[in-house]
Amino acid sequence: MTTATTPAARHSAPKVRKRGERSPLASTALHLTLIVASVIAVFPVLWVLLTSLKPAELASTTDFFKETTFENYTNLIKDTKFLTWFGNSLIVAGLTTLIGVIVSASTGYAVSRFRFPGKRGLMWTLLITQMFPVAVLIVPIYNIMAGMGLLNKPAGLVITYLTISVPFCAWMMKGFFDTIPREIDESGQVDGLTPFGTFWRLILPLAKPGLAVTAFYSFITAWGEVAYASAFMVGEDNLTLAGGLQLFVNQYGAQWGPMTAASVLIAIPAALVFLFAQKHLVTGMSAGAVKG
Amino acid sequence: MAVHTSQSVAKAAGDDVARGRSRGTGNPPPPGKLRRALSTHWYAWTMVAPVVVVIGVIIGYPLVRGIFLSLTDANERNVARSIGVNHLPATYKFVGLDNYADALTGEQFLGTLGWTLVWTVSCVSITFVLGMALANILNRRIAGRSAYRMALILPWAVPGFVSVFAWRFLYNNDRGLLNKILSGAGFDGIDWLGDPTIAKVAVIVVNVWLGVPFIMVALLGGLQSIPGEHYEAAEMDGASAWQRFCHVTLPGLRPVSTTVILLSTIWTFNMFPVIFLLTRGGPGDATQILVTQAYKFSFEISPRDFAQSSTWGVLILVLLLIFATVYRRVLRTQGDDW
Numbered sequence: 001m002t003t004a005t006t007p008a009a010r011h012s013a014p015k016v017r018k019r020g021e022r023s024p025l026a027s028t029a030l031h032l033t034l035i036v037a038s039v040i041a042v043f044p045v046l047w048v049l050l051t052s053l054k055p056a057e058l059a060s061t062t063d064f065f066k067e068t069t070f071e072n073y074t075n076l077i078k079d080t081k082f083l084t085w086f087g088n089s090l091i092v093a094g095l096t097t098l099i100g101v102i103v104s105a106s107t108g109y110a111v112s113r114f115r116f117p118g119k120r121g122l123m124w125t126l127l128i129t130q131m132f133p134v135a136v137l138i139v140p141i142y143n144i145m146a147g148m149g150l151l152n153k154p155a156g157l158v159i160t161y162l163t164i165s166v167p168f169c170a171w172m173m174k175g176f177f178d179t180i181p182r183e184i185d186e187s188g189q190v191d192g193l194t195p196f197g198t199f200w201r202l203i204l205p206l207a208k209p210g211l212a213v214t215a216f217y218s219f220i221t222a223w224g225e226v227a228y229a230s231a232f233m234v235g236e237d238n239l240t241l242a243g244g245l246q247l248f249v250n251q252y253g254a255q256w257g258p259m260t261a262a263s264v265l266i267a268i269p270a271a272l273v274f275l276f277a278q279k280h281l282v283t284g285m286s287a288g289a290v291k292g
Numbered sequence: 293m294a295v296h297t298s299q300s301v302a303k304a305a306g307d308d309v310a311r312g313r314s315r316g317t318g319n320p321p322p323p324g325k326l327r328r329a330l331s332t333h334w335y336a337w338t339m340v341a342p343v344v345v346v347i348g349v350i351i352g353y354p355l356v357r358g359i360f361l362s363l364t365d366a367n368e369r370n371v372a373r374s375i376g377v378n379h380l381p382a383t384y385k386f387v388g389l390d391n392y393a394d395a396l397t398g399e400q401f402l403g404t405l406g407w408t409l410v411w412t413v414s415c416v417s418i419t420f421v422l423g424m425a426l427a428n429i430l431n432r433r434i435a436g437r438s439a440y441r442m443a444l445i446l447p448w449a450v451p452g453f454v455s456v457f458a459w460r461f462l463y464n465n466d467r468g469l470l471n472k473i474l475s476g477a478g479f480d481g482i483d484w485l486g487d488p489t490i491a492k493v494a495v496i497v498v499n500v501w502l503g504v505p506f507i508m509v510a511l512l513g514g515l516q517s518i519p520g521e522h523y524e525a526a527e528m529d530g531a532s533a534w535q536r537f538c539h540v541t542l543p544g545l546r547p548v549s550t551t552v553i554l555l556s557t558i559w560t561f562n563m564f565p566v567i568f569l570l571t572r573g574g575p576g577d578a579t580q581i582l583v584t585q586a587y588k589f590s591f592e593i594s595p596r597d598f599a600q601s602s603t604w605g606v607l608i609l610v611l612l613l614i615f616a617t618v619y620r621r622v623l624r625t626q627g628d629d630w
Contacts, residue, residue, distance in 0.1 A: 022432075030429055031436075037426055038443035040501070044458040045450055047469060051461070103342045110339035117329060122340060129351055131612050133562040135586035135605035139361060139598050140354035142590070143371060163351050170343050195335045224451035226565040227583075231591045242453045246569070249460060256461060263457055267450045274449035275442060278509065 045267065052260035072261035081236050082262055085244035088154060088233075092240060093222035095158045100165035101173075101215050108173030109199045113185060129167040134227040137163060142231060152238050160228050165218040172217070176210025177203065216277050220270060241266055362391055362603040368596035384599070391603040400577075400585075401604065405611075407492070408561065408581040415499045415560045420553060422500065423507030428541070430508070431515040448505035456569040459498045460485075463570075485571050488578035495579050499566050503559075507552050514548030515541070550623055558612055582608050 022030070053068045076082050111119060111126075141160055142151070150156030180203055188198035204211075226242045233239050236247070245266075248259035330337075364384045372382040395401040430441055447455060462469050463484035471481035484494045518541065526536045542549075562583050567573060573580030573588060580588070582604060590601035 027434075030432070030434055034426075034429060034434070034436075034440045034444075037422075038440055041444050041446050041505070044455065044462055044501070045446060048454075048458045048461065103346055106339040107343040110336045114333075114336040114339075116333040116336035118337070118340075122344065125347060126343075128613065128616075129347065131558045131562075131609075131616065132351070132355075133583050133586075133605065133608045133612070134564055135562075135583045135601070136358055136609045137351065137354050137605075138587065139590045139601050139605065140357035141350075143361075143598070144354060144357070147372065159350060162346060163354075166343055166346050167351075196339070199339070220451070224453055224565075226453050226568060227587060230568070231587070241451075242565075245453060245457055249457060254461075254464070254467075256464075256467065259457060260461070263454045267454045270451055271446065271449040275445065278445060278449070 045271075048260045048263050048267075051256065052264045072257040073265070076258045076261045076265075080258055080262075081239070081244065082258075082265070084237055085239050085241050086265075088238065089223055089240040089242075092154050092157045092161065093219050095154070096161040096165050096222040097215050097219040099158070100162055100169045100218050101211060103162075104166050104170035105173055105204065105211065106196075106199065107170045109177050109203060111170070112174045112177035113182070114195075126167045126171045129163070130171065132163075138227060138231060141228075145232065151232055152234060157228065157232055157240070160232065161222045161225065164221060164225070168221070169214050169218055172214045173207070173210060176207050176214070179210075180206050213277055216273065220274070223270065358602045359606055361598055362606050363388060364599050365390075366598040366602075368594070368598070371598065387599075391599055392607070395600075395603050395607060401582075401607070404577070404580055404582055404585050407579070411492075411496065411499075411581055412557060412560045414496055415503065415563075416553065416556050418496070419500050419503040419507055419556060420549075423504050424511055424545075424549075426504065426508045427511035427515055428537075430512055444508060445505045447502055448509075452502060452565050453569055455502060456498060456566055459501075460570060463494060486575055488575055491571055491575060491579050495567055495570055498570060499560065499563060502566065503556060507556060510548055510552045511545060514545045518544035550619075554616065554619055557615070561612060562608070 052072050053070070055067055055069050055071060107122075110116075111123060141163070145151045145156045145160070148156075150159070184202055184206070185198050188202045189195075193201060224242065225240075229240045229242045230246070233243055236244075239247070241262075245259065245262055248255045248262065363386060365387050366382075366384040370382060370384040373380050426444060430437060430444070434440075450458075461467075465471060465481060465483060465486070468484070470484065474481055482490060485491050522540045522544065523536055526540050531539065561581075563581070564583050564587065567579055567581055567584045568587070571579045573584045577585070586601045586604035586608065589597045589604065
C-alpha cells in the first residue's frame, strides 16, 4: 500500500518529512558531533591503555603496535607495592561499604515510610552533610585519629569514610524504598508483621537491587577518595591506590610505564561494573535527589 | 502514607514537635507529650538511631571540634601530641574570631575565593551546556545510540584519580601527547600546567571532561520523562525546533536541572582531587581553590597550621550553606516544590 502511494506523495511534497525524520545533512551533523564527543571522552583512557602496553623506553612516543608488551604490568606487580595498595584499598572500601549499608538501611526505610518528629531535621542533616567539604572535617578527624593512634591504620580510614558513606547511603536508599509500593507494607501489617518485620522480611528483599547499587556507589566513592587517603596514610605499605599512584608521578620525575599499567588495572574492573550498573545508579540518584 | 508507627493523633502533632535537629528528643515537649511521642514513634526512632548515633559521633563531634579549633591558634607545635612515650599536653590558646578576621580581611582568602568562584561557575556552566547538548542528541532516534552512550559515560566510570593522572600524562611537557601533536604540526609546545593562565584553563578542561557524563545521563533521564504529546502539540501550533526546546524541553527538565546544578556546583566548589593531583594548586597558588588551600595549611606547610585550615573549612561550609539556602528559596518563590 505504501509503495503505491509513495511516488505521488514524494512528488507533491518533497520537503515534508515525518516526525522524527531528518535530512541526511542533519544526520551527518549529529553523528559527527557524537563521534567527536565520544573520541574526546574515550581518548585519554584509551591512550593510557595503549601506553601501558608499550615498552617503557617507548612510553613517550606516539607510534603504536610496534612492540606490544606486558612488561609494565609484570614490573608493576613484581617491583612495586601495587598489590599491597590494591589490598589496602579493597579492605578500606569494602569495610566502609559494608558498614555504611548496614547502618543506614533501616534509616532509609524509616525516612521513606514513617512520619515522625525529627524527620525533617534528619533529612536536612543527611543532605547537608553531603555538602560538607573535606576541609571542615579533615583537621579535627586527623587530630582525633592521631590521639587514638588510628592514623596510618585502615580502621582509621574506614571510620573517616563512614562520614561520607552513611549520609549518602541513607539518602540513596530512601530513594529506592520510595519506589517500592506501599501496598506491600500494608499487606505485611495485615498479616501481623511489626514495622520492623515488614522492613526485614518484605521490603529488604525487594530492595536488593537498590542496596546493590548503593553499595556499589559507596564502594567506588571510597575507592577513589584522595584527600583523606593522602593525609592519613603514609609509608609505602599503608597507602591506598590513590596514594600509591601519586608515587609514580612525583616531582622527581614520572614513571609513566608503571603508572599507566596501574591505572589500567584500577580502572578497567571499576569501569566495567560501572557501565553495567549505571542505569540503576542514575534512577536511584535522581529518585533520591529529585523527590527530596 | 499507608504505614505509620503512629496512630493518627500523634501524626498531626508530629510535625510541629522538634523539627529542628536530628536528635529525636531535642526541643523536649512536656513530659506527658514526650511519653506519648515515645510510645508512638519509638519504632521510627529506633530505626533511625544507628545513623543518628554515627552522624553524631563521627561528624557532629569533629565538626564541633573543628569550629573550636578555628577559634584557637592551634598548630602542629602546640596541639597535644605524643613523642615516644612522653605525652605533651596541648598549649594552644583561645583567640576568638581573630582567624576569621584575618581570613576575611587578608588578600589570600579573598583571592582564592575569587578563583574558586570563577572555577565553579565556568565548570558548571560549560559542563551543563555540553551535557544538555549531548543529552538532546542522544535522546533522538539515531543509529548506534547505545554505543555512543557508553563511550560518553566512560569518563564517569573511571575512578577520578586515574583520569586525572591520565590527563597529567597528556599535559606532560616533553612526553605528553598534546605537545607532541603541537610540535608535529610545527608549533612550540605549551607549558600546560606551568603557566598560571593556561593551567587554569587546563584544570577546567579536565573537570568539565569528568563532569559531563553525570549531567548528560541525568538530563537524558529527564528528557525521557517529558511526554511526547507535548512536542506534538507544540508542533501542531507551529513551534520551531528552537521554540520547542525553549518552551517544552527546558521547562520539562526543570526539576532535574535544578537538582543537578545544585549538586554539581557543590561538588565543583569542593573538587579536591582534580586540583590536588593535577597541579597541587600551582604554579604558585594560581589554581588553588579554597579546599585545596585549606588542605595545604594543615598538611603541606610546616608548621602545620590547624587553626587557619579549620577556619577556611568553616568558611567554606558557611558559603555552601548560604548558597544552598538561597538557591532553594529562589526556586521556591518561582513555584518549584523542591
